[in-house]
Amino acid sequence: MQINLNGKSVLLGVTGSISAYKACDLARLFVKAGADVHVVMTPSAERFVSALSFEALTRNPVLTEKSESWSSDLNHIEIGKKCDAFVIAPATANTLNKLSKGIADNILTQTALAYAGPMLVAPAANTQMLQNHYTVGSLKMLGVNDYTIIEPQEKLLACGDVGSGALAEPAEIFFETAKVLLEEDFWKDRRVVVTGGGTREKIDEVRYLSNFSSGKMAKSLCLSLYLKGADVCYITTMGNEGLPESIYTIEVEDAQELLDYTQDAIRVAKKGKMSKASMNSDASVHLIQKEPYLFMVAAVSDFTPKYPQKGKLKKSMIGETWNLELKQTPDILTSLNKMDIKTVAFKAEMDSEHGLENAKALLEKKHVDAVCYNLLNDSESFGTAENEITFITKEKQIPFGKTDKLTLSDKILTESKALLNE
Secondary structure (H helix, E strand, C coil), X not given: CCXXXXXXXXXXXXXXXXXXXXXXXXXXXXXXXXXXEEEEECCCHHHCCCHHHHHHHXXXXXXXXXXXXXXXXXXXXXXXXXXXXXXXXXXXXXXXXXXXXXXXCCHHHHHHHHCCCCEEEEECCCHHHHHCHHHHHHHHHHHHCCXXXXXXXXXXXXXXXXXXXXXXXXXXXXXXXXXXXXXXXXXXXXXXXXXXXXXXXXXXXXXXXXXXXXXXXXXXXXXXXXXCCCEEEEEECCCCCCCCCCXXXXXXXXXXXXXXXXXXXXXXXXXXXXXXXXXXXXXXXXXXXXXXXXXXXXXXXXXXXXXXXXXXXXXXXXXXXXXXXXXXXCCHHHHCCCCCCEEEEEEXXXXXXXXXXXXXXXXXXXXXXXXXXXXXXXXXXXXCCEEEEXXXXXXXXXXXXXXXXXXXXXXXXXXXXXXXXX
């Protein structure tokens, strides 16, 4: 899933931590996504990694104490003016404490003090240094001042201690920064439930009935929603590998579990949320309720074994043929309470003659607001990097054409906004 940051500019600050080398991987991720990357380094950071490394990766000059120039824009005032976000990774305890107090005694903290855009910090330090009450207070102060704090990992640290303090993975820092760059007001903080993957209906403890669904479309939709600022609950049979860790994920197995957890998630999504907003001249706190969305992408098995067995059924006990008695699984879309939630169903068909009409019929039959229709050729159509969808509502049909699933997700979300006039 390749995120597109074309036209975006990122300022990457690097401080004197042993994990400074990971900032090279982070810069590479930004460049690969199409962003224009500029780097500022503290003198301590240059002890761990050279400015030349970042210049080779970004193709931009690096701002350091020695390279600062007032005959160009390579200085602590001008460099930030062309950047859409400033992320400091790694951010040492020393730097965190300075930032919270407005201290500007090196080239990076001077640049931060002069920067007017969104700020992100990814702490990296010894556990005790981060847990020191001064640092804890500094992180709270940065949070109050709208800094995004990207939490460190808990693991064996370079100093030999085990605890929280290791720099977050570069992919996580990249995701959080991309989210700041790509947020949309419509989706920001809107609660969204996404289901994905093929359900697994247990035959015995080692066998199950399922389908060829890969869950890739649902994952792409989750990522697109996350980057736009949505509060995503992902209910899946396929895990969340490749997605930001902060996406709340519920793993399920069968259709009944999927129904139960989806009902609960919808119930939670419909609850209000406290937010600050200016209604007139005064800023007041009031209850904001953005209508939630449900994207039902999961491929639910139509049947489940009537008598699932404990343990493993032995072949010798079954015989040469196996007559497996099945019963219908619950119809999830029909069973769910979809009042006060916009619902987008997904319909895969192999019937080129009647598939489109079958998809359109879901609007009335299942009482959904839109249907994403996908005509498949065969089992090899599952798990591909690309897809082709027609977005159907009562008023229109919009063919999106064949494209990668993340781009397709963006198109689905653009049209899904039209389901709700706020």
